[in-house]
Amino acid sequence: MAASPERIKHNGSTTRKGVFPLAITLGTLLMVFSAFFWDEGRANQQKHPNILVIFTDQWSGRALGYVGREKVQTPNLDGLTKEGLALTQMVSNYPVCSPARAMLLTGTYPLENKVISNANSNSAPFGVELPTDMVCWSDILKAKGYSNGYIGKWHLEAPYQPYIPTSNNEGNTAWNEWTPPARRHGFDFWYAYNTYDQHDRPMYWDTKATRDEFHYVDQWGPEHEAEKAIDYFTNKGGVRNAENPFALVVSINPPHSPYNTMPKKYLEPYKDIPLDSLVTEPNIPPAGTRMGDMYRKDIKNYYANITGVDAQIGRMISALKDNGLLENTIVLITADHGNCLGKHDEVSKNNIYEESLLVPFLVYWKGKIRPGIDRELLAGMPDIFPTLLDLAGFKNDIPKSVQGVSHASYFLEREGRLPQEQFIMGSISSDPARINSGFRGVRTQRYKLAYLRNGKKLQGYLFDLKADPYEMNNLYRTSQPEVGRLKGRLQDWLVKTKDGFVLDEG
Template identity: 25%
Template sequence: MKYLLSIIFTLTIFGNDKPNIIFIAIDDLRNELACYGVDKIKTPHIDNLAKHGLIFDNAYCQIAICSPSRTSVLTGLRPQSTKVFDLTTHFRDTVPDVITLGQFFKQKGYITQGFGKIYHNSLDDPRSWSIKHFMSKNSLYQRAENQQLIKNQVKAAKEKKLKGHEFRFATMGPAYESADVPDEAYPDGENTKLAIKALKGFVQKKQPFFLALGFSKPHLPFNAPKKYWDLYEEDKLDPPAISHRPLDSHPRLTLTKSGEVRSYHGVVKEGSLGAEMSSKLKHGYYASVSYIDALIGKFLQSLKDTGLDKNTIVILWSDHGFKLGEYDSWVKHSNMEIDARVPLIISSPWMKVKGVRTNALVELVDIYPSLVDLSGFTVPTFLEGTSFAPLLKKPNTPWKKAAFSQYNRGSKIMGYSVRTAYFRYTEWRLVKNNKVIFKELYDQVNDPLQSRNIAKKEEVKIVQAELHEMINQQWGLK
């Protein structure tokens, strides 16, 4: 009762009967943060948010690729339901009448506004916003020589009459950049600057708000102001914890050939990236993470300065994980643990205990129902996730037995993956008839790096059968 009264008292002071929501989306962020027990990358502001909230140690995306993952989060539906598995399909073409997260709060009287990468780049959803979404048009590259390189690439691509993906891959520019420019020069910096301005404007309004701020970094290209590159000594960066592919894994299905990073200028198209390029890319990734961390710090400080923090829920999440040379591979695009596991942090002014963590298995598809639940609304029945609101009160509450993700290899093969407290199991199936063509089983307790696929071992047959049935039940397969 005291807990409820304190919420009511705070809401009454600020004139709203509902909490505000800050929704921070980050692209390609690994769980390599001090608040997750890894202090390689300097992220003091994200770590500070964690000290005032709840850290989810076992949060998983539903598919490790930008647009499908974000679509799942923002619709509250799993990829199998949205039918969005690529970077070009818009969910309004597959589930046209779905009520998105932003749209839900808009319908409930909230001002909804977005800045930066929330949906995937041009695949925005106007129905989600009360105020038109803003995406900075600042150049991804600030160095004059890189801007000229892009112009030359575009000219050459047009002369060759390239279109679509071929045009895009021929005009990618370098994979990294360090420019001595202010934070606002790059798109993420300008997006944050304008989000802060909008935040200050909410002080005078009577309505609650849902403000979404999305960061493109640390997605490739790893471009960040020089001062963030200067935080690290490149020759002292650690090599990947595991450099070989999992033993007994599939040569084509388990991992990709890192095509995304190879599309950038100066990166070899085949074979090993080499020690020098690998070190430079890792340096750029670290710098990019510290850059967006600084921007998050500026934004959250403004939230505090306005006093709005006393009535605002803050949630921070990444759309999927990322490989930095692990398994001799780069970027995401797999069902491996390193790509499916993500950072997830939530902070509420009414949490009794802060700076705590939970081992509960949660999924990004749970974000939508959780925010609805925490705001005092009835959770829509069409949502496919589960509200983790009870974990804010009791982080050790018994929770889900499994988290599910999937990843396709073209249109003919789908990989279905289940993560339990002890195992990650993946079945690669033919889409046309659900025939299982390859299995992967990893012991996450004794082999957390997933160095060996043990699916063929006789002693795991019973466990594997149970996990097989969990996949069948989750996706309605036979």
């Protein structure tokens, strides 16, 4: 029978002679390896980039200095195109506030995420708001250790009675609502509102505020929100875990109407520009018409709002640089939809025209994103979710339910197959039982085919975007070859997305 090892005392503990040195060696090694792997894991976590998403409202993708079509001044975005990638063919697939925001956050189209119209008191009975159990990219980043922040307009809540006593809840339709913490989808820091359009006296709920504890600020919204973003970068008040990467959304309401509340300093660049020189495009209605006069009244103020927002983007980029954050931060700038401003006799958005559909899109990541102005890639709002996660190193965490496509490899290396089309929709009834309403369409590099339903009547539109960039000539004929080809692609899409819109012209 083998002898038992001799027991000895060491620092008041008992161990076995001959085993003690090995135990110490293994324990020491374990501690060393644990420390190494902990540091390595922490280092890997730090390698994941910060993310800044700047999401504006009602900014036409043609109203940008670098696009070269309109006399609007955007010096900061123009400069960023030298280091970042700008897409001129980016569309908001459903060009109105709430559906666009839901697409951006969920990577899915409206019939999947249930936000089929704007969130307000009219659509509330039909459950039009971002579902609590819908997975957003912010939820995934939160699970990966990111600190997430949201500043500005949310517009994904259904208002409920008694309505919040703010000005845009006083009419026949209530728009504004508080977002409970459980519905913030991984955003720890919260400084936001649902929707509120007094830009020179905006209102907000803080992270810990209750429904009744909102406050007002006597400052132009974009300037104030840029300052809050800068505070977030510097971690003023310890609002985020400085050891971890962050993802911050700054959702700026202007250039959304009203257009006359911006600081007048942003109007200075346009003061001496003759109005006639800004009214040259053929799709602007003539003076003396309601929409033509509206365009002439608003165009300089609209441009001034854009220039003001561009200035705030410049401030945020500079703050990232000054705080040593810019080198490892993905900056993505876009908008929820465009703005007709009276063109095509359309007040603003939620229609089939390019001014409504096209939005700014600029992405920057120092030394990673290949810079330039790209006029080929047909990207859409649901593509932002998978692209962001892919760029950040979480490609394998993209849910299978996501309907958007990652363009990360194209952004980084200009590799990957280019999409051949974009699918568009809008003006849909809030009642899911009336989904056969509004418009659906498909857009390619050259053509746009769209169908607009008004009751039982279905109107078809076909525009040659190369030969007719102002969309003045509807070429739609059922015998037109492009109609047959594109209608087949659109029908396939409707079937794939379980959309009840009927392409029956009879």
